[in-house]
Amino acid sequence: MKAATRYSHSFPKLACPGGQDGIIISTNKLNRVVNVDVENRRMTVESGVLVGDLINEAARNGLALSQTPNWWGLTVAGLLATGAHGSSLWGKGGAVHEYVVSMRIVTPATAEEGYAKVRSLSESDEELDAAKVSLGVLGVVSQVTFEVEPMFKRAITYVTKSDADLGDELIRFGKEHEFADLSWYPSQKKAAFRIDDRVPFNRPGDGLSNILAYRSAPSAQLTTIRGTEELREATRDAKGKCLDAQMDIRTAETSAYGFTNNGANFTGYPVIGQNNRLQSSGPCLDSKEDALLTVCPWDSRFQLAFYHDTTFTISLSNVSSFIKDVQKLVELEPRALCGVDLYEGFHLRYIKASSAYLGRTKDSVDFDILYYRSKDPLAPRLFEDILEEIEQIGLFKYGGLPHWGKNRNLAFNGVIKKYPNASKFVSVKRKYDPQGLFSNEWTDQILGLRKDATIMRDGCALEGLCICSEDRHCAPTKKYYCRPGKVYKEARVCAFEG
């Protein structure tokens, strides 16, 4: 049994009930704002409310939820279940669950209790630390109360600089700017720093975020983009990918990454506007049904944007070394990461340590890396080895914590051992749902209750189902063999030897 939303945005099988006869409980109509308490700065919503509706309803009451993910279409319960976040090292930090003050959750119960028990958890209940980031395994979250604050304005300026000192600059940048955020383009050796701070409410400006990737796009255009990418992969045209990436980055820079000063045009930095207009966007959510002439880029009816999303948080004490390792790989293979730059580079955001049992254990930087995925699971990618090595450096050399709602199977190998409070989480799960009605094979695997999520078979490393240990886990007939990493010798990656 799984609670799910109208459209699951999670990459792993979190929202799938196991087997053939599972039940999905839809939260599609659990979408009301229950209460807005302006005086005490609290807002209670049902769990299926979307990010866009949450922040805009708060704004109508002069309130702001300072941190959210940047896509309107996620639901309150879905994003909390996976520990989703915006970006900040200030105050309570970037993770949305840090702003939860109480929750109502419906858990299974005995026949005498009427089969269901409604549990209300407040800040004084330790179990709230399990429920805030729950992977959906405790029961159905029905209501959530957030701590909100009076609406405020932010000013955003992008500055693009060489990445030569990025490893050293990153922590200072995060501490200096409340909503700091970066796009790093390793193959171009530069990074776009988003200087993003609170400003007095009387500063003029009605800025709006209209992120390029979240606008609906003509399906014909998306088909051409995907076709070009597939062709470059098939012909091993790394140079072509680098040229495409340069053009994409220039387009992003000149269009101010989708920010406008007034909802229509970009006239220059800083972009100043209310928090709700800048923190998140999603116009394609409201785009009209036009016989699929235009679609959200990731619309599953087309699979035009088909990619892997490797995302992990690395503690502040390790980020500089991680960045330097990636830079060493770029020195060895200058074109290797152009494919990532086609997906807006590495997206870096800040998150603080949390008391949530499955939240981040230290103040960290989140690295979000999107890259090409073939529709043929046995087809290797260009520079397969370099991205696999970066994935293993982040997750295993530096102990990165994988985002629960993203990533490929290998990222979750032994993951639960990285959480000192994992056993407390499992105790709450056993108390709330002793029969595991809300668990599936995947959640048992990542919680360490079954053998891990690795799947060993021919070609398994290509899709991230395993880390290769033999050539057959790569694609030996296509000249991809299992080899040690170039910088992190303990890594095992599928390398092309043509």
Ligand SMILES: Cc1cc2nc3c(=O)[nH]c(=O)nc-3n(C[C@H](O)[C@H](O)[C@H](O)COP(=O)(O)OP(=O)(O)OC[C@H]3O[C@@H](n4cnc5c(N)ncnc54)[C@H](O)[C@@H]3O)c2cc1C
């Ligand atoms: C376009 C896009 C943008 C994204 N942006 C960000 C971002 O900026 N920051 C970030 O951190 N992440 C981001 N993500 C990842 C996203 O936050 C997670 O995948 C999130 O879980 C998705 O929310 P959802 O509402 O689709 O939940 P689902 O994928 O439907 O569900 C996630 C989990 O929550 C459980 N669940 C759902 N509702 C309930 C309920 N009522 N009670 C109990 N359990 C429930 C499900 O069973 C499942 O286990 C993004 C993903 C996409 C595709």
